[in-house]
Amino acid sequence: MRGEEQTFRLSVFPVSYIFRNFAGVKKDNFYFKLLNNMVNYKDLGLVNTREMFKRAVAGGYAIPAFNFNTMEQMQAIVQAAVETKSPVIMQVSKGARNYANATILRYMAEGAVAYAKELGCEHPEIVLHLDHGDTFELCKDCIDMGFSSVMIDGSHLPYEENVALAKKVVEYAHQFDVTVEAELGVLAGVEDEVSAAESHYTKPEEVIDFATRTGCDSLAISIGTSHGAHKFTPEQCTLVNGVLVPPPLAFDILAEIEKKLPGFPIVLHGSSSVPMDEVNTINKFGGKLEAAIGIPEEQLRKASKSAVCKINIDSDSRLAMTAAIRQHLAEHPGDFDPRQYLKPARENMKKMYIHKIVNVLGSDGKLAE
Numbered sequence: 001m002r003g004e005e006q007t008f009r010l011s012v013f014p015v016s017y018i019f020r021n022f023a024g025v026k027k028d029n030f031y032f033k034l035l036n037n038m039v040n041y042k043d044l045g046l047v048n049t050r051e052m053f054k055r056a057v058a059g060g061y062a063i064p065a066f067n068f069n070t071m072e073q074m075q076a077i078v079q080a081a082v083e084t085k086s087p088v089i090m091q092v093s094k095g096a097r098n099y100a101n102a103t104i105l106r107y108m109a110e111g112a113v114a115y116a117k118e119l120g121c122e123h124p125e126i127v128l129h130l131d132h133g134d135t136f137e138l139c140k141d142c143i144d145m146g147f148s149s150v151m152i153d154g155s156h157l158p159y160e161e162n163v164a165l166a167k168k169v170v171e172y173a174h175q176f177d178v179t180v181e182a183e184l185g186v187l188a189g190v191e192d193e194v195s196a197a198e199s200h201y202t203k204p205e206e207v208i209d210f211a212t213r214t215g216c217d218s219l220a221i222s223i224g225t226s227h228g229a230h231k232f233t234p235e236q237c238t239l240v241n242g243v244l245v246p247p248p249l250a251f252d253i254l255a256e257i258e259k260k261l262p263g264f265p266i267v268l269h270g271s272s273s274v275p276m277d278e279v280n281t282i283n284k285f286g287g288k289l290e291a292a293i294g295i296p297e298e299q300l301r302k303a304s305k306s307a308v309c310k311i312n313i314d315s316d317s318r319l320a321m322t323a324a325i326r327q328h329l330a331e332h333p334g335d336f337d338p339r340q341y342l343k344p345a346r347e348n349m350k351k352m353y354i355h356k357i358v359n360v361l362g363s364d365g366k367l368a369e
Ligand SMILES: [Zn+2]
Pocket: 132, 191, 227, 269, 270, 312
């Protein structure tokens, strides 16, 4: 047996070696993928962001990028996208990978495509995106296992190192037609192991050089949004009719960036609005969320009409889920079947996703013809 195995390996080795190293071979070639144990997102029915961003910039709306790590979130996202006929980005953070496992999340995204079709959407446009990739190796792993889009976040690095890292990821990703988001400027806040004490606005004078030299497909910028459900301290806000209103986003910086890179896809992270009704429900039914403050939806609506074509929303989904679960369990103390409280949780998230798509980002009815 052992002898047979060895013969087999010896005969296979040179073929795989030739395929891996032959410069002209197409990387999405069937044999290349087979020999390298790779999955291309196109075989899973997923799409990259290129076409949808082009349409979003031209059409003055933004594509929702919802983080997911549970089946209920995935179902709610797909149901909302199908009902509103919206393209959608399902994204996976480092925390999500640690919680749910990247392979499982990839199969869930593949399942999301099949589920969307089952719900009657003939040609769903679903992107599986890596949120805040921090190394080349991680981005490569995700690309090799079927992600259609990756973010390489080198924003904490010195400028030249950020450029070099992003460029390396772009060079690899583009061989497989995977799109890449890079970031300039630092967002404050904490989000799944990404944290920064203070924000540094993106410098408009750097964006042309950065986009040109890295070849990235979209650029995440920092103009005052931030990660998490506590984006601002009450001291940073003004009290208007009993409501704490955070400082406005730096639309002047966004306008300058747009002038430097006309039509280039811009991304906003940390853009949950932290709805007060969900926060109040959580607190009413035993929670203790203090001074949770988000980005007002009017500001996101305004940003969506500009070159901002991807808006990341994570905390709002967490709040919607937690509020519904807390309310259900408080009102039905005898329930212990997770389906009893996850069903209203899923419904509440779906309602929130639909609201964002239709009333904030404007991506409803925007599937490709
Ligand atoms: Zn982020």
